[in-house]
Amino acid sequence: MHAIEGYVYPNHEVFWGVLIVVYPYLVSIITGMVTIYAISEFWRKDLKDAEKLILVATLPFVLSALLPLLLDLGQPQRAFEIYVTPNFSSVMAVFGIVYLTELFTLLGEMWFSFRRDIVIYAKNEGNSIKRLVYRLLTLGVYDISEKSLKLDHRIIKVLTFIELIAAWCLSYVSFLFGVVKSNPWWNTTILPVSFVFGGLAAGSALVILVYIIACKIYRREAREKVVDTIAYYLFFFLLAAFGLEMINTILYAYKEDVAWAVIKITASELVIPQMIVVIGSMEALLFLRFGRNLRGTAKQAIYTIVAISVLIVVFAMRWNMVIGAQLVDYSLRGFIGYSPPLFGKEGLLAAIGVLLAPFAIMAIVAYFLPPFPERKMAPSVTQPEKHISVDLAERV
Amino acid sequence: MKHVVRALALFILILVVFIGGIFVLNSLGEEIYPGYADRLMGVSGHYGMDRNQKELLKEPKYTGKEYCRECHQKEYELSEKGGHKFDCETCHGYGGGHPPKDMGVENTREFCLNCHKPVLGRSDYRLLEDWESHGYLDRPCTVCHDPHYPWFG
Numbered sequence: 095m096h097a098i099e100g101y102v103y104p105n106h107e108v109f110w111g112v113l114i115v116v117y118p119y120l121v122s123i124i125t126g127m128v129t130i131y132a133i134s135e136f137w138r139k140d141l142k143d144a145e146k147l148i149l150v151a152t153l154p155f156v157l158s159a160l161l162p163l164l165l166d167l168g169q170p171q172r173a174f175e176i177y178v179t180p181n182f183s184s185v186m187a188v189f190g191i192v193y194l195t196e197l198f199t200l201l202g203e204m205w206f207s208f209r210r211d212i213v214i215y216a217k218n219e220g221n222s223i224k225r226l227v228y229r230l231l232t233l234g235v236y237d238i239s240e241k242s243l244k245l246d247h248r249i250i251k252v253l254t255f256i257e258l259i260a261a262w263c264l265s266y267v268s269f270l271f272g273v274v275k276s277n278p279w280w281n282t283t284i285l286p287v288s289f290v291f292g293g294l295a296a297g298s299a300l301v302i303l304v305y306i307i308a309c310k311i312y313r314r315e316a317r318e319k320v321v322d323t324i325a326y327y328l329f330f331f332l333l334a335a336f337g338l339e340m341i342n343t344i345l346y347a348y349k350e351d352v353a354w355a356v357i358k359i360t361a362s363e364l365v366i367p368q369m370i371v372v373i374g375s376m377e378a379l380l381f382l383r384f385g386r387n388l389r390g391t392a393k394q395a396i397y398t399i400v401a402i403s404v405l406i407v408v409f410a411m412r413w414n415m416v417i418g419a420q421l422v423d424y425s426l427r428g429f430i431g432y433s434p435p436l437f438g439k440e441g442l443l444a445a446i447g448v449l450l451a452p453f454a455i456m457a458i459v460a461y462f463l464p465p466f467p468e469r470k471m472a473p474s475v476t477q478p479e480k481h482i483s484v485d486l487a488e489r490v
Numbered sequence: 491m492k493h494v495v496r497a498l499a500l501f502i503l504i505l506v507v508f509i510g511g512i513f514v515l516n517s518l519g520e521e522i523y524p525g526y527a528d529r530l531m532g533v534s535g536h537y538g539m540d541r542n543q544k545e546l547l548k549e550p551k552y553t554g555k556e557y558c559r560e561c562h563q564k565e566y567e568l569s570e571k572g573g574h575k576f577d578c579e580t581c582h583g584y585g586g587g588h589p590p591k592d593m594g595v596e597n598t599r600e601f602c603l604n605c606h607k608p609v610l611g612r613s614d615y616r617l618l619e620d621w622e623s624h625g626y627l628d629r630p631c632t633v634c635h636d637p638h639y640p641w642f643g
Contacts, residue, residue: 179516
């Protein structure tokens with residue numbers, strides 16, 4: 095079997111570049127954030143403080159999940175064609191339906207949970223353009239009685255349930271990109287599970303990061319209970335993702351058939367991503383285990399480091415899957431190298447732009463829908479009506 | 491209750507517009523979508539530009555024998571006399587853009603041996619059974635054979 099080494103079929107090349115790494119990465123982050131939101135909605139009431147922030151942070155990621163695909167298309171003006179010609183026998187066409195379900199349930203959730211704030215802003219906002227936006231957002235209903243808010247909460251629960259299912263289905267594209275290539279390395283049954291857990295870890299890490307940063311920006315104290323609870327889940331998500339990933343690699347290194355390809359490629363071409371996965375996961379798990387005992391700023395610093403390293407680790411996992419699977423030749427006797435170009439549609443700068451786009455959109459969304467109720471409302475131009483003159487801070 | 495009804499109505503409106511758009515675009519045919527969007531972007535054909543148009547845009551590379559005849563009458567007639575009757579571009583490379591561009595020549599031993607070495611299924615050529623020792627091994631065949639008329643006498 096190993097008589098010929100370094101043999102690559104002549105038409106073998108890397109078709110999916112760094113942009114296709116970014117795409118499953120963004121989608122897995124969405125899965126994780128939605129799951130944390132569902133946890134706070136159904137089980138852990140102590141995450142209430144971060145609930146609106148998670149919604150505000152999820153929407154930009156859902157909106158920009160399509161960006162890498164648009165950039166990857168040779169004819170982007172035909173992007174709408176996937177919706178014009180629905181086709182249930184194509185997994186990628188079903189993605190459109192799942193994606194739209196996710197987007198609309200998220201928008202619904204946002205509207206129902208921000209409705210009270212929107213109504214108050216529509217009455218009190220000084221800036222006339224902003225007030226017009228809020229008035230349009232109220233859809234003409236200014237009823238924020240206890241009864242209607244209770245109904246809102248019930249609807250949010252139903253929407254969260256639908257959104258959770260859609261988000262987990264959405265993460266199938268994460269492993270689809272590995273499986274479609276039908277490379278023996280990634281043609282394994284534990285792959286979907288390992289990738290959902292990777293996404294959950296990345297999403298929870300991003301929620302921690304955004305929460306700590308947003309608390310700094312809004313000059314309020316980050317609640318230790320919130321960060322601790324998310325970190326508790328993050329520990330187990332990361333443990334599962336890392337464990338399954340390692341089992342996968344070790345299993346194939348142990349099995350004789352693809353041992354050469356896997357060992358050689360992880361020892362040379364993928365050595366940096368693999369090292370990031372192993373060392374980064376170990377570091378994050380250790381910090382998560384012992385960071386719980388710290389207090390105050392030290393704890394926040396440790397959790398920020400953990401969150402950033404988990405995000406990098408999951409990116410390296412996605413890199414291993416999308417790029418790594420393409421590097422091994424179908425002959426299993428050779429592999430090729432890949433380094434992304436800097437410029438151009440498929441380049442490194444475009445990928446960085448796509449990764450930063452959600453944060454730019456997040457600033458716009460947070461401008462209109464502040465995730466934390468402000469302590470002091472803006473001085474009202476018109477006298478507010480009686481039933482809405484409640485200080486927002488009291489609800490927290 | 492009123493706000494839920496309004497939100498639901500808005501959602502259904504968006505859904506109807508979206509699905510209606512799909513049906514309308516589907517029934518209008520490919521000339522409208524993606525045809526119209528393609529024309530705005532300046533592309534045509536299923537895979538971007540029409541492939542015939544794409545080929546026509548390319549500069550022609552190979553010019554043919556008659557193009558060479560306009561200046562190199564002597565070599566043309568000499569090569570027509572023998573059994574080769576090759577196009578000049580077989581050995582000299584493509585002639586597109588030649589008057590300013592310099593022409594090269596392929597006169598290595600290996601190039602001639604491509605046909606004159608005994609190869610299975612090529613019995614009709616003048617074969618060199620002693621190709622491994624024939625002539626000067628370190629010099630091209632054209633030292634002894636006139637490249638345009640390689641027959642002695």
